[in-house]
Amino acid sequence: xxxxTLSKYIPIVETIREYKKEYVSxxxxxxxxxxxxxxxxxMAYALIAGVNPVYGLYTGIVSTILGSIFGSSNQLxxxxxxxxxLLVAGSMRNYMGLExxxxxxxxxxFLVGFFQIIFGVIRLGKVINFVSHTVIVGFxxxxxxxxxxxxxxxxxxxxxxxxxxxxxMEKLYYVITHLSQTNLxxxxxxxxTIAIILICKRINKNLPGALIGITVPxxxxxxxxxxxxxxxxxxxxxxxxxxxxxxxxxxGSMQNMFSGAFAIAVIGLVEAISIAKSIASTSRQKIxxxxxxxxxxxxxxxxxxxxxxxxxxxxxxxxxxxxNGAISRFSGILSGVAVALVLVFFAPYAKYIPSPCxxxxxxxxxxxxxxxxxxxxxxxxxxxxxxxxxxxxxxxATILLPNLxxxxxxxxxxxxxxxxxxxxxxxxxxxxxxxxxxxxxxEQEITTVKEKVxxxxxxxxxxxxxxxxxxxEEKLDGLVDKSKVFILRMKYVSAIDLTSLNALKxxxxxVREAGGILIISGVKSDLSSMLENSNLVSDIDVENxxxxxxxxxxxxxxxxxRARAVLNCETSAIAKKSAACAxxxxxxxxxxxxxxxx
Numbered sequence: 042x043x044x045x046t047l048s049k050y051i052p053i054v055e056t057i058r059e060y061k062k063e064y065v066s067x068x069x070x071x072x073x074x075x076x077x078x079x080x081x082x083x084m085a086y087a088l089i090a091g092v093n094p095v096y097g098l099y100t101g102i103v104s105t106i107l108g109s110i111f112g113s114s115n116q117l118x119x120x121x122x123x124x125x126x127l128l129v130a131g132s133m134r135n136y137m138g139l140e141x142x143x144x145x146x147x148x149x150x151f152l153v154g155f156f157q158i159i160f161g162v163i164r165l166g167k168v169i170n171f172v173s174h175t176v177i178v179g180f181x182x183x184x185x186x187x188x189x190x191x192x193x194x195x196x197x198x199x200x201x202x203x204x205x206x207x208x209x210m211e212k213l214y215y216v217i218t219h220l221s222q223t224n225l226x227x228x229x230x231x232x233x234t235i236a237i238i239l240i241c242k243r244i245n246k247n248l249p250g251a252l253i254g255i256t257v258p259x260x261x262x263x264x265x266x267x268x269x270x271x272x273x274x275x276x277x278x279x280x281x282x283x284x285x286x287x288x289x290x291x292x293g294s295m296q297n298m299f300s301g302a303f304a305i306a307v308i309g310l311v312e313a314i315s316i317a318k319s320i321a322s323t324s325r326q327k328i329x330x331x332x333x334x335x336x337x338x339x340x341x342x343x344x345x346x347x348x349x350x351x352x353x354x355x356x357x358x359x360x361x362x363x364x365n366g367a368i369s370r371f372s373g374i375l376s377g378v379a380v381a382l383v384l385v386f387f388a389p390y391a392k393y394i395p396s397p398c399x400x401x402x403x404x405x406x407x408x409x410x411x412x413x414x415x416x417x418x419x420x421x422x423x424x425x426x427x428x429x430x431x432x433x434x435x436x437x438a439t440i441l442l443p444n445l446x447x448x449x450x451x452x453x454x455x456x457x458x459x460x461x462x463x464x465x466x467x468x469x470x471x472x473x474x475x476x477x478x479x480x481x482x483x484e485q486e487i488t489t490v491k492e493k494v495x496x497x498x499x500x501x502x503x504x505x506x507x508x509x510x511x512x513x514e515e516k517l518d519g520l521v522d523k524s525k526v527f528i529l530r531m532k533y534v535s536a537i538d539l540t541s542l543n544a545l546k547x548x549x550x551x552v553r554e555a556g557g558i559l560i561i562s563g564v565k566s567d568l569s570s571m572l573e574n575s576n577l578v579s580d581i582d583v584e585n586x587x588x589x590x591x592x593x594x595x596x597x598x599x600x601x602x603r604a605r606a607v608l609n610c611e612t613s614a615i616a617k618k619s620a621a622c623a624x625x626x627x628x629x630x631x632x633x634x635x636x637x638x639x
Contacts, residue, residue, distance in 0.1 A: 052332065053110045056369050064368040071367035072375030074247075075118055075358050079105075079380055081251040082357070084275070084391075085399045085406070086121035088195070089188055090129040090350050091137055092146065094275055094391075094399075095384075097121050097350075099283040102381045104344040104352035109373030112336030113329040114317035118358040118373050119340050123406055125309055125353045127184045130191075131445035132301025138203065144289040145298060146350055151288050152295065152302035153351045154341030157310060157334050166314075166330030173456035177311055178415050179432035180452060183439025185410030188403055195400035198227035198271060208443055224271045227397040230258045234401035247365075255398040262393055273396040280388035282381055283347035304446030305351050307453075313337050313354035320363050427459035467505060467513045471520070472498040474601065490523040495622075496604050497524035502533040505541035514544040521551045525558065526604045530597070532563025532589055542575045549580050558607050562587045562600035 079101050087097030101120045108119025132149065136142050160168075191209045194201050199222045201207065201215050234254035241250030261267060268274055314330055321328045341351055362372055419429050435452030442448045472484040474496055484498065497520065505513060520527070529545075552559045559581055564572065569588065572578050578586060587599040610622035 067366040068372040071365040075376040076379035089126035100349040105377035108340035113333040151345035156306035158338030161334030175432040176452035179435030183436040189407030192400040196231035198224035231397035231401040234398040309353035468502040470500040507540035517548040
């Protein structure tokens with residue numbers, strides 16, 4: 042395998058080849074900054090997924106390193122994310138009480154990576170565009186609500202039996218009906234964390250507010266022995282690197298994990314590609330979506346053997362990485378190494394971290410997920426527009442449906458359905474040639490044809506596909522007896538399928554039966570073969586079809602010249618010439634100007 046091919050599939054090879062000494066300090070500073078933010082985030086996000094915080098740290102090590110090695114982006118940081126962890130919690134809710142719960146979790150991680158690699162290998166990078174941006178806005182807003190509500194029992198220190206098997210709404214109801222059990226010490230520590238994070242953000246956005254917010258309360262825990270007063274702590278975390286453990290495969294388990302894994306794979310890729318492209322728009326790096334698919338897949342498959350749950354691109358950590366001067370993918374690798382070093386040398390101190398403080402971090406995270414600016418932008422475009430409907434339905438479905446993967450599928454299906462509804466109308470312009478200034482022929486656009494005319498120009502636009510064929514047929518049917526000569530302009534038709542071609546054939550036949558003539562102009566070369574293969578050419582006659590030409594208005598001029606011949610303008614007596622012939626004779630050059638009659 043050549044070095045060029047190797048660097049294509051293993052991007053870090055090219056990074057090593059082109060790396061410079063001056064990059065080291067910038068990548069290292071960015072990596073350490075990311076690690077400071079990643080440690081509390083990874084632990085907190087593990088709680089969203091419903092697992093021990095140590096698995097969040099494992100994911101923040103293995104997935105981050107593998108994602109940076111094999112991904113396309115230089116600055117994207119892979120690891121635990123809030124939305125993915127929420128999907129994991131929803132998919133695993135019915136299994137967390139089982140003895141093999143963690144085996145199923147790591148199997149799900151493997152399946153997520155498997156799907157993502159398959160998507161990359163068969164080059165489905167562009168298919169991700171079918172997941173509407175507003176679906177993601179709606180999902181993340183709903184996820185933010187669920188994350189914040191889901192941490193209320195922890196910040197209030199209200200114990201709920203079998204909470205892993207309960208939906209967020211069920212836990213919320215339990216909390217509301219048991220508010221008397223609130224531990225004020227726990228609530229105070231949680232609010233302290235929230236206040237510290239907000240103050241740090243106000244002072245300097247680069248301050249590690251989350252890390253400070255969970256570290257300061259530890260002082261109060263130790264000095265006032267708050268653990269004895271009912272404040273729950275994170276507990277012991279093993280001070281070792283992620284251990285290798287074989288994934289347990291079975292057909293039944295794979296069937297159980299299939300739907301959740303597929304939804305997580307799709308959303309994970311949407312997150313990763315969106316973040317990578319957002320950074321690339323500033324860094325000017327070219328992103329290969331298919332390679333990023335493979336990179337994310339390898340990160341998850343590799344992580345599944347080291348007790349990691351599904352990971353994706355993190356917006357927060359990636360933005361911090363880029364804005365702190367990261368040059369290459371080594372910054373992501375070094376941030377994973379830094380988390381590993383902290384786990385090995387400082388894990389014993391993590392047991393003092395109060396759970397209410399991590400809940401405070403997550404409540405703020407959930408609030409920040411609700412992109413109010415973007416929501417207002419979507420609503421401003423139109424409350425009943427497709428984008429707005431897809432956003433709100435996805436948001437509500439995320440909050441109310443028992444399985445979050447169903448909410449994702451609902452949003453995607455709805456956005457596609459609404460798109461098809463919006464595109465099943467064919468833009469058809471009805472134009473008639475008329476006399477302009479200086480004897481020029483101009484076009485006048487009209488809404489309806491009340492009386493029969495000599496020449497009618499029908500301008501079709503856009504993609505004529507099966508979904509819009511019925512609308513096309515209906516609009517053409519209403520014009521059959523409205524003119525002697527029809528000029529069907531197809532210059533602005535981008536594509537056409539057989540269903541729409543059949544609608545045109547029906548129109549041709551009806552015009553001929555009514556004694557009219559149909560002329561087609563502006564036919565592009567790629568559409569010409571389709572017209573021939575569908576026998577439309579033989580129905581019209583070759584002399585009535587004019588190809589699109591480089592010279593502006595050339596096809597339209599030729600079509601009008603043909604219309605002039607069809608109407609016998611040459612042989613007609615001057616006194617008996619129709620208005621159309623008079624116009625066509627007035628100027629041989631077509632100017633193509635549009636004026637509206639409405």
